[in-house]
Amino acid sequence: MTKDGKKPDNKAQQYGVTPQSVDFNDWYNEVVKKADLADNSPVAGAMVIRPYGSALWENIQRWLDDRFKATGHESLVFPTLIPMSFIMKEADHVEGFAPELFTVSKIGTEELAEPYVMRPTSETIIGHMWSGWLNSYRDLPFLHYQWGSVFRAELRTKAFLRTSEFFWHEGHTAHADEAEARAEVRQQLDLYHEFCRDMLALPVVRGEKTASERFAGAVATYSIEGMMRDGKALQSGTSHYLGQNFSKAFDVKFQSREQKEEFAHTTSWAISSRIIGAIIMTHGDDFGLMMPPRIAPIQVVIIPVGRKDNFDQMCEEGEKLAQELRAAGIRVKVDKRDGVTNGFKYNDWELKGVPVRVELGPRDLESGVVVVKNRNAEEKETLPRAEAVAGMQARLDAIHDFLLGRATDFMLDNTVTVDSYDDFKAAIEAGKWVRAFHCGNPESEKKIKEETKATIRNVPLDDAEFFAEREEGVCFHTGKPSGYSKRVIFGRQY
Incomplete structure (x- = not known):
């Protein structure tokens, strides 16, 4: 029985996933694993992102990276190891992160004169480097970001949501005055909002954190918050105005237009791989994932349906259809697996959340039609092949609108x-x-x-x-x- 006393959906149980109403936590963990997004690793608290999950993360990176570059930001790469003394320089920062730090105190058997920490975030080492790069107001603004992983010890871990190593971009900028820095903070917050709404079909609330919830060392922290299907909130992105706190700690100063020595105003901002958790928990149902079409690694899966004597021919026809869809800018996969039933394939791709499934059999080929099923729909449709290709982008957009509308209604209703x-x-x-x-x-x-x-x-x-x-x-x-x-x-x- 479900938590509200109802009988579980037998169809959902056939997919091998615990229904959300029975145990949302079990549902989430099973979907992550059975949809081939990620798996546990032998390292406590760390996950392995599998190819399907990695392809999703790459799509996320690609969209954001293009926008960062379009607004003049430059990527760079900083070391994973940070001297402990750097962390200690900013009092609020060390107090906020001390319980979560991984430390390196030895090389082989030799004790280090100063321990390193595995970066929990990079404000400190970036501030140190900026102090050597910045001389004049003419050098500003610094608009930097990097992609990588960070390390924060977690006692209770959950794939994508809370892991001791997680993946993100971190943006860091330095400005001559407060107004420009605050404009940067708002620009990035609005970009995250646009990304969630227009690419992930996630409704989020933009707002400022209270002093109690502020990033360690920040003057102001802003966040986007989304509601998951169990009613819990997920902080899905943050943007921080750091004032001159880190500049003063690391001597990041410059000669102003008035020939005065000033400390830079700095910002930092990030979205991490936990956004994948938001996608899963906002859109998923009892049958598994429901991928937002614009970010999905595979937007359309084609299932050739045939007997042993004509299966190869159906696969060839499936590839022809795939080429037409790819020419229209659609990400497609043809499932040519042998030795598994069509029903298994249907369930497998529903579990993985592919937005559209196309079935192609000998009779369909003769009639010039294909059978189409949207992931968010109960029924299949039979459409002329040419219409299915020409209308596929509009179909994907309609699925996006459905997901965004459903998630928005759920948030407002709850x-x-x-x-x-x-x-x-x-x-x-x-x-x-x-x-x-x-x-x-x-x-x-x-x-x-x-x-x-x-x-x-x-x-x-x-x-x-x-x-x-x-x-x-x-x-x-x-x-x-x-x-x-x-x-x-x-x-x-x-």
Whole structure:
């Protein structure tokens, strides 16, 4: 039985995946593994991203990398190892990361004079290098980023969401003044929002983190927050205004136009491989993944359907159809596997979430038609072959719109507004997001988290797509005036 007392979907169980309503955590872990996205590794807390998952990550990297370069950002590569003394230079930074650091204290049997840390993030070593590169305001801005992995010890790990090594880009920029730096922070936050909405079909809330949730060493942290199918929030990207904190710690200064010595204003921003977890948990269903078409490694899978005496011919016809689709810019795979049933192939590709399946058999070939099934649809369609090819991009766009609309409706339907602590606790326990006034007191935030496991996800921006309304009220927890002139978003998080 499911958690709400209903009988599980037998069709879903045939796919070998625990239904979401029975155990969402088991469903997630099984989908990650059975859809060939990732697997556990012999290194505690670290995963191996398999080719299908890697192809998805490469598509994510490619889209973002093109946008970074289009706005004048340059990629570089910094070492994985960072001297411990660098981490110690910025007090808030070391306090925030100390429990998570991996340290290297020996080479062979020889003790190092100074330990290294495996980078948890690169603000410190980048600040050190910038101090030697920056002389004049004419050198600014520095617009840098790198792709790589970072290391943060995790006690309870979950593939893509929380691993001791994870993959990301980290952007780092330096500017002559605060206004320019803050504009950079906002530019990247808006880019992440655009990426999630237009490529991943993910509705996200743009907002500012409270002081309690701010990045260690930042003056201001902004995030995009998405709602997963179990009601929990996932911080899907961040953009930080670091002020002059790291500049002063690492002597990143320059000669201004007025011939004065000034410290640079710096930023950092990132999206990591946990965004793959967001794709899985926002769009997946009891049958597995449901890949957003614009980022999917495979947008269309063609299944040749034939007997032993004509299977090779059907595979050839499938390749011809694939070439037509590729010429139209569609990512296609022809499943030529022998020795497995068509039903197995259908289930396998549904589990992997490929947006469109095309079946091609001898009778279809004679009739000039193909059988098409969208991953988000129950029924198959029989279409003229030429129409299927010509209309494929529009079909993929329609699937994207469906996924975005469904996820948006789910988020809005599962976000409630409350004004009392009793209503707050009931809503959080029911797996909802909560909009409520809060006084802004960190001790109140801490108490709420201890009692309900819910945190302020962010304070929505005035021009955020969702929940942006400005209004005054009193804190549901302390009875004091709102500290933000609007309701903030509370939820349990990954």
